[in-house]
Amino acid sequence: MEDKQIIQESAPAAVVTDERREVNELEDRVLQYLATHHPEDEKALTALIDALVGMREPSEAVIDRVYKGLRYDVDVAAARSEGFRDGRNAQIDERLSAEPKLPRDDGGLEHEPDDLPLLRHISKSVWDL
Numbered sequence: 001m002e003d004k005q006i007i008q009e010s011a012p013a014a015v016v017t018d019e020r021r022e023v024n025e026l027e028d029r030v031l032q033y034l035a036t037h038h039p040e041d042e043k044a045l046t047a048l049i050d051a052l053v054g055m056r057e058p059s060e061a062v063i064d065r066v067y068k069g070l071r072y073d074v075d076v077a078a079a080r081s082e083g084f085r086d087g088r089n090a091q092i093d094e095r096l097s098a099e100p101k102l103p104r105d106d107g108g109l110e111h112e113p114d115d116l117p118l119l120r121h122i123s124k125s126v127w128d129l
Contacts, residue, residue, distance in 0.1 A: 026052055033067070051070065
């Protein structure tokens with residue numbers, strides 16, 4: 001009976017160490033993934049580990065999909081604001097290109113008065129004829 005007690009008492013410790021080893025391996029995989037693909041995202045480590053706990057040796061593709069799933073709302077909001085900004089810029093560009101360009105008088109006297117861009121649009125007076 002004492003042998004069974006010893007085995008039962010030591011079994012939970014072995015399970016705990018196996019679980020801790022699996023979590024450590026998972027942390028290493030997630031850290032390696034984040035370091036190679038998303039080094040700027042420091043907050044994703046705990047969220048990814050929490051989402052992946054219980055999976056046995058998730059592949060890089062699985063980690064990538066879980067990461068994208070966790071970042072979905074943030075990425076959609078960023079894309080929406082970027083699209084809104086680009087749309088506004090396009091509207092401003094269209095409005096500016098639709099305005100007629102006024103001829104500029106460069107002030108030079110080397111041209112005939114009728115050749116100056118500003119004077120081409122001025123009708124001649126009766127007195128000039």
